[in-house]
Amino acid sequence: MGAADGGTSPGLLDRATLGSRVRDYLLVEIANGRLAPGSPVRELDIAKRLGTSQTPVREAFRELAAFGLLEARSHVGTRVREVGERELAEAVPVRAALEAVAARLAAPHVAADPSRLEAALDELVRVATLDDRLAYANACTQFHREVVRSAQNDSLLRAWNALGIEIMTIMTMLTNEEPLDVAAEGHRGIVEALASGDAERSVAIVNAHVAAYIPGATEPPVHVTG
Amino acid sequence: MGAADGGTSPGLLDRATLGSRVRDYLLVEIANGRLAPGSPVRELDIAKRLGTSQTPVREAFRELAAFGLLEARSHVGTRVREVGERELAEAVPVRAALEAVAARLAAPHVAADPSRLEAALDELVRVATLDDRLAYANACTQFHREVVRSAQNDSLLRAWNALGIEIMTIMTMLTNEEPLDVAAEGHRGIVEALASGDAERSVAIVNAHVAAYIPGATEPPVHVTG
DNA sequence: TGCTGCAGGATTATCGATAATCCTTGACGC
DNA sequence: GCGTCAAGGATTATCGATAATCCTGCAGCA
Structure with a gap:
């Protein structure tokens, strides 16, 4: 996991996985408001925008959801959660x-x-x-x-x-x-x-x-x- | 999470996804000691044993790792966390x-x-x-x-x-x-x-x-x- | 001996495509 | 008018295969 590593982080240089970079990207987008609270985010959208496949995006979504920044509903959609x-x-x-x-x-x-x-x-x-x-x-x-x-x-x-x-x-x-x-x-x-x-x-x-x-x-x- | 729900649990009825069922399976295996602390668990092994693909297993692994039950090293392997x-x-x-x-x-x-x-x-x-x-x-x-x-x-x-x-x-x-x-x-x-x-x-x-x-x-x- | 570097195997990471699920919309019967 | 139900679209969930990475062990050498 990379910059926003939340779990059991191994070495400091492990920020190479795509999933962690996608997560950091989303994190910054949320933090600076380009992804406003409530706005929907689609896995394939982000994947296409970043030039990756759905898989790393999905992983990033799960992680950010665990931290309460995203709100996912199965088969329905994911949106930025209002983090007060x-x-x-x-x-x-x-x-x-x-x-x-x-x-x-x-x-x-x-x-x-x-x-x-x-x-x-x-x-x-x-x-x-x-x-x-x-x-x-x-x-x-x-x-x-x-x-x-x-x-x-x-x-x-x-x-x-x-x-x-x-x-x-x-x-x-x-x-x-x-x-x-x-x-x-x-x-x-x-x-x-x-x-x-x-x-x-x-x-x-x-x-x-x-x-x-x-x-x-x-x-x-x-x-x-x- | 499901059986040992600890984090930001989704709905109680959301246990339909394969990933959550794989997670529950691993949880039980760890809890009853069939998966002993220190023993390695391989994504494709579990996938084959449960008749799924690697993807849901991978998701379960990530969740259990965040939960402190598994210990994953990128590109190397995952094992049940051992506590000395x-x-x-x-x-x-x-x-x-x-x-x-x-x-x-x-x-x-x-x-x-x-x-x-x-x-x-x-x-x-x-x-x-x-x-x-x-x-x-x-x-x-x-x-x-x-x-x-x-x-x-x-x-x-x-x-x-x-x-x-x-x-x-x-x-x-x-x-x-x-x-x-x-x-x-x-x-x-x-x-x-x-x-x-x-x-x-x-x-x-x-x-x-x-x-x-x-x-x-x-x-x-x-x-x-x- | 002890060290370096290079295959080779093992495992995860990622991909592209398909399947499953849910919500919406609108037709239909009452 | 109102409830029910059935397509259809949208989105995630899952799959099977391939790529990338890391560790191990061994050969070669000083």
């Missing part, structure tokens, strides 16, 4: 809880070897200069995934992946005006706290960071810079 | 964090209408008399899923489902000697706490319950914000 702020906000406490666990478990590991997380941060900062909000959203997700991965707990990573952070991040970034460089720098405090090995401070900073992602806040999220 | 003791212990803080969020969110809903949860408890107690540890494990999973479902938060339910509690519970129950009636009654306190609407007490009780699930894991439950 409430539904996006629902994920915040769950994400906060998981990333709090992640921070607590990751702190000693990151303190021992912060290189991977620092690399993810560098990449995030680099991508922030490209003025490509989609690319930034993906890098941002990768950074947070790296934090969770640093906890070295497969169950935690699995649960976090299931939240579909990619989707939320893409939706947030594309409907947001926050400058990318500011957003990117907001992650530095997380790295510093984790690298210091202070688990409780890491938890607090991560919680504040996640809470700032609540959608609907059109104001730039207040990033804790540690 | 290490992973079993790893899952405890994650599960504790998620069920703590669940308890906090569910308390008011259960207090308003405890019937569903009480029904799940009744079923659990009933199955406990059958001396069938496998059936008990499934009922137990269903009970805990009902708790999580009571939180009425799709993201939470998705994350919890991804942990693959089914398999963990099955493994635990089959390598355990705890009397079933005692185990079943141990869930009554959860229902009572939730039904009372006392969120914090519910969180505490759920945390204790989850922590007790793993032999030797007496570490203090993780505190979570929420």
Whole structure:
């Protein structure tokens, strides 16, 4: 699965399958409003538009439906579902809880070897200069995934992946005006706290960071810079 | 989903599609141990065995993988997810964090209408008399899923489902000697706490319950914000 | 020995076409 | 007028086959 990988994601380079690319395409179309809520989407339409067969499109539909972005009725049709702020906000406490666990478990590991997380941060900062909000959203997700991965707990990573952070991040970034460089720098405090090995401070900073992602806040999220 | 419906389930009568029937078949095979954890499952094998084509099987695989029951690697193979003791212990803080969020969110809903949860408890107690540890494990999973479902938060339910509690519970129950009636009654306190609407007490009780699930894991439950 | 690279087998990923299903529309009987 | 039912169109569901990818094992070599 690719950029919007929600399931048990293997390596970072597995974004090659057509299904995942179709899903990302649909995700962006939904996020920026070209596919408005309520509008029907037909498998063969999308397939023809993207030059693929029905199969990968079908897979993408299933995945997006599982995340509540599409609504499918068998043999009848599929349409873009109205995804309200409430539904996006629902994920915040769950994400906060998981990333709090992640921070607590990751702190000693990151303190021992912060290189991977620092690399993810560098990449995030680099991508922030490209003025490509989609690319930034993906890098941002990768950074947070790296934090969770640093906890070295497969169950935690699995649960976090299931939240579909990619989707939320893409939706947030594309409907947001926050400058990318500011957003990117907001992650530095997380790295510093984790690298210091202070688990409780890491938890607090991560919680504040996640809470700032609540959608609907059109104001730039207040990033804790540690 | 069908029999072990966990996610955004379609209608109850939608089990006509081949994909859903294949999924249910695999679910049963896993639940009763004919498909043991770690054993590989091949799409074309299952397709041939059930007399279908690869497509519905593939769909079922994807769904069960999202559910945490299967583990797929692109172009390589799929196997029933295996949970070793290490992973079993790893899952405890994650599960504790998620069920703590669940308890906090569910308390008011259960207090308003405890019937569903009480029904799940009744079923659990009933199955406990059958001396069938496998059936008990499934009922137990269903009970805990009902708790999580009571939180009425799709993201939470998705994350919890991804942990693959089914398999963990099955493994635990089959390598355990705890009397079933005692185990079943141990869930009554959860229902009572939730039904009372006392969120914090519910969180505490759920945390204790989850922590007790793993032999030797007496570490203090993780505190979570929420 | 230990390493590199290249078949060959195994498995999934994708394709193009066909079948099954559902909804709509309109005719028909009452 | 109203309910019932039967085509017909639209869409997904499924099929069978082919392509792409990954891993394994072995040969060749330093």
